[in-house]
Amino acid sequence: MNAGGPLVVVGDALLDRDVQGVVDRLAPDAPVPVVDVTADLSRPGGAGLAAILAARAGRDVVLVTALGEDRASERVREALRGRVRLVELALDGTLPVKTRVLAGGRPLVRVDQGGGEVGPVTDAVRAALAGAHAVLVADYGRGTADAVRPLLAGVARRVPLVWDPHPRGGPPVPGARLVTPNAAEAAALCQGEGHSLGAHAWRGAALAERWDAVSVAVTLGDRGALLTSPRSAAPMLVPAPYPAVGDPCGAGDCFAALAAVALAEGALPEEAVQRAVAGAAAFVAAGGASDPRLWREGGEAAAGAPAPADAFALAESVRAAGGTVVATGGCFDLLHAGHVGLLDSARRIGDCLIVCVNTDASLRRLKGPGRPLTPLEDRVRVLSALASVDAVVAFEEDTPQALLHALRPDVWVKGGDYSADALPEAEALRAWGGQTVVLPYLDGRSTTGLAHRAARAASGPEPARDPAP
Known part of the structure; x- marks a missing residue:
């Protein structure tokens, strides 16, 4: 499975923090809920989560990302150690931290803090990309993809490249094998009326042509994904294999990671999207990024394997x-x-x-x-x-x-x-x-x-x- 070299994940790592609790009263000084905290959990997010999921699916993974000297960066290093190989860019500032406050499993508020400037590309980054068997770019618009962009254009001509975009980030490099915006991102990147399958298909095809991408998969949550190409007469809808009830946080990272793994193993985009849809549904049903099995030493079953209820x-x-x-x-x-x-x-x-x-x-x-x-x-x-x-x-x-x-x-x-x-x-x-x-x-x-x-x-x-x- 790992023949031919590693899967290289390039992008912005984050620290995701979930403050979980229960609510049974309002504050006396304002009509806001009081959360009695029962757990405070943190884990890698963004490109860090995508790298973990790709590694659990059986790939040798190298993560190229920007980390600093702050506590959040060190927490991400600790969580990745022994799971993926880390190639760092310097981060002048602090790693972004996304904090969700949840009550009864439902988010009440999200607080974002941190950020900084990404340093220049190093020889270690060049060597990692030169030896890549496939590349996943998890672009959260915080500078890593932009710093590495001159190298990625050449990589896309040589090996399969999957680009997971964000409205804050730049466009994918030409020649990307698969680009994976969700429906909201596609709508923000390409204006168009409606939210029907036809509207999603039109946006996907228009973005594929604009980006000179081989294909674009617009992910539709529990409806699955719609695979389009610049000149496709009919898009391919890949429905979810079953209704997945759970925390969807990280589902997009899971989809992109499993699609990249499939392409690295020689799959066509159609096959890669089918595997990614099934794996993302299993990921959500198992609890998403909050699933404790994801963070145990050595992990458990591959993220792409079907995960029926226990x-x-x-x-x-x-x-x-x-x-x-x-x-x-x-x-x-x-x-x-x-x-x-x-x-x-x-x-x-x-x-x-x-x-x-x-x-x-x-x-x-x-x-x-x-x-x-x-x-x-x-x-x-x-x-x-x-x-x-x-x-x-x-x-x-x-x-x-x-x-x-x-x-x-x-x-x-x-x-x-x-x-x-x-x-x-x-x-x-x-x-x-x-x-x-x-x-x-x-x-x-x-x-x-x-x-x-x-x-x-x-x-x-x-x-x-x-x-x-």
Whole structure:
């Protein structure tokens, strides 16, 4: 994955600070909320966050940024140490600090402070760009991209270059493989009426032509991203794979970082945008830049990997809130109307629905050679996309009993012509006071029946037979 040299991230690092708390009263001297602070967290933002996310996606990353001698700069150095290689430009002043005050997870106010002048390019910066396999420019308009701009124009002719712009910054250098403004930035950079997909597509194509960029991806939040090019007759809309509910802070950095990683690995812009949209949705769903797993030593799963809800954490949180945890299970080898009806009905029973699905090996033992028809990764993705499903978890054994003992749902749902008491799962549920129920199945719908019909259709119509003498 790292063959050919590192991904070089060029741009303005920031220090993002979140002051989290609760509000239950107003101040006596003014009608403003009083925040009782419960946590005070700081982490790299801007180009620093983009570099961290690219490194978590498996790349060797070099970050070219301006840092000073202040406490905020040192905090960023500490957080980046051991994760990315740092090539510094001098900063005459203090590193910008963005402080959000949040109550109940919702921002109340943001305070920005700090800033300074970026020093000249060094030989270390030139060497880093000369050895780059791909480049991401995270331009927050604070001087780093401008200082390095004369070198970036040549780099764009040699390797893939992704430019994440900002209205305060300068334009991308000509030849950028992909530019990634969000909808508000595109509107600020290119005037035009409306916020329809057509308006976003027009702005994207106009900006691509103005910047002489190969392509522009206008990110649309939970709607996904719209990929355009200067002479594209039809833009490509890449929708988000599922509704991602969470803190969107840093989602744009995640999108640009994962797109740059994909291009560094040889992907086309279309493929890069698809991977970036999926990764950004997973990033937001996991808590965004506030996700503590992002800042643990060594990190965890790659930022670009799908991050379905943690079934065990979900069950625990629903129980803690006094809710009802519902679970069901099966192979789900070919999702059909019978499955969808069962899952919709099961979800209405309680406050969350967790689907337990057989792994490929488990399914093969159960159904025989030739199965599964659909690999586990695809089955999990399809199930997770259903509005009725809150989480999916796989089990390797022939039955889900061991998983159920760990998950401890309040209700276990099965579909079909079963007797609830005869189900092997029923005894497991009774151990903690759970209930097993059977829901009716849509008649005539089954994976086996679909597979047989597909096989008959693939073999063509049967030859006509001579009439009986």
